[in-house]
Amino acid sequence: MAKHYKRAKDRRRRGIVFALLLLAVAAAVYAVALKNQGRYAKLAEPEATPAEVAASSPAPEPKTREWVVVSADEGLPAAQQAAEAPKAQPPVCGYPRADGTPLLAIVIDDGGSQMKLTRRVAALDIPTTWAIMPYRQYSKETAQLAASKSVPYILHLPMQAQVDKDSETGKFIIGRGMSADEVRAKTEKALDSLPGVAGVNNHRGSRATESRELMAPFMQVLKSRGLVFVDSRTTGKSVAYDEARKAGVPALQNRGFLDNSTDKAEIAKRFDELVRNAQKRGALLIICHFRPATVAFLEELNARYKNLPVRFVTVPEMLALTDNGVPKKK
Missing domain, CATH: 3.20.20.370 (Glycoside hydrolase/deacetylase)
Known part of the structure; x- marks a missing residue:
């Protein structure tokens, strides 16, 4: 009777250890999946078109007009x-x-x-x-x-x-x-x-x-x-x-x-x-x-x-x- 009880107790311990191992593996797999989720999402996104890139870029600052002195034979009337x-x-x-x-x-x-x-x-x-x-x-x-x-x-x-x-x-x-x-x-x-x-x-x-x-x-x-x-x-x-x-x-x-x-x-x-x-x-x-x-x-x-x-x-x-x-x- 005592021997039977001891074997049952050992089986429960092994089951608990096994369950803990499964939980640890599952947690590790889940963490890896979360880490790679953003990477996979970026790979899945289509490349932006040139027009979209231009639209998203900040507008260039207007250039200051430079006055150039010209000779009598060149330039504006x-x-x-x-x-x-x-x-x-x-x-x-x-x-x-x-x-x-x-x-x-x-x-x-x-x-x-x-x-x-x-x-x-x-x-x-x-x-x-x-x-x-x-x-x-x-x-x-x-x-x-x-x-x-x-x-x-x-x-x-x-x-x-x-x-x-x-x-x-x-x-x-x-x-x-x-x-x-x-x-x-x-x-x-x-x-x-x-x-x-x-x-x-x-x-x-x-x-x-x-x-x-x-x-x-x-x-x-x-x-x-x-x-x-x-x-x-x-x-x-x-x-x-x-x-x-x-x-x-x-x-x-x-x-x-x-x-x-x-x-x-x-x-x-x-x-x-x-x-x-x-x-x-x-x-x-x-x-x-x-x-x-x-x-x-x-x-x-x-x-x-x-x-x-x-x-x-x-x-x-x-x-x-x-x-x-x-x-x-x-």
């Missing part, structure tokens, strides 16, 4: 370039921003012969420099108007042109055949007739400005009075700018006439070309005149000049911000 150019900030005392904005100086020639057009120009906000002829009917009145508007003005001094004969001295103040003393005396007298001038530029003068013998004594007068010089460049052989630099006279050169045409549309087209040249060079001085079509163009320009990709400056400002017209190195 002038009208489109002016319309799309970033707006310039309001000027501070007429000086450009420190970001390298190109400079553009406009000299308006032939002042002193009339007042109607001059008063219209005086009403403009565009920084300009007036060049006033000596000994004309309204020379002093023009200078007084410029001073009242804080517009710098220079003496527009008649000089001999290639078409002028040496005997026609009434057409010019400085010309071939004059002695150095005569050049100095005539220059001094013309300057005295128009007090307050900041400097001088030549009226005509395609012959006189080719002569170093004439330009050297002329520059001596400007140096002694602390005045500046603008070479109108009526001839490609002019030595006036070189003589000014040699004498230590601050000087600029004309880089383009704006109004060789009396057609306002042609003037506007020429202006767009000169603006692109200013962008290319970094600084540009141009010349126009007190003429009906020119003044009408300037009045239209007055409404939009602050939105152009150049900063308008006067001749004194141009000299202060450049090395005789060449942009200063940063």
Whole structure:
């Protein structure tokens, strides 16, 4: 009886151990199955299409538009370039921003012969420099108007042109055949007739400005009075700018006439070309005149000049911000 009871007890123990082993195996199998479930699910998922990938990707940030300065022969048409150019900030005392904005100086020639057009120009906000002829009917009145508007003005001094004969001295103040003393005396007298001038530029003068013998004594007068010089460049052989630099006279050169045409549309087209040249060079001085079509163009320009990709400056400002017209190195 005791032996039978012992065998039954041993069988129960083996059954319990066996059951525990089965439970352990089952638990292990279940754990492995759970671990692989995510892996199997990923393998079962279909690959996303390119469109789905693009849709699920974050949208790229918009790129900032870069403004590229182009030469006069490349890039956008002038009208489109002016319309799309970033707006310039309001000027501070007429000086450009420190970001390298190109400079553009406009000299308006032939002042002193009339007042109607001059008063219209005086009403403009565009920084300009007036060049006033000596000994004309309204020379002093023009200078007084410029001073009242804080517009710098220079003496527009008649000089001999290639078409002028040496005997026609009434057409010019400085010309071939004059002695150095005569050049100095005539220059001094013309300057005295128009007090307050900041400097001088030549009226005509395609012959006189080719002569170093004439330009050297002329520059001596400007140096002694602390005045500046603008070479109108009526001839490609002019030595006036070189003589000014040699004498230590601050000087600029004309880089383009704006109004060789009396057609306002042609003037506007020429202006767009000169603006692109200013962008290319970094600084540009141009010349126009007190003429009906020119003044009408300037009045239209007055409404939009602050939105152009150049900063308008006067001749004194141009000299202060450049090395005789060449942009200063940063």
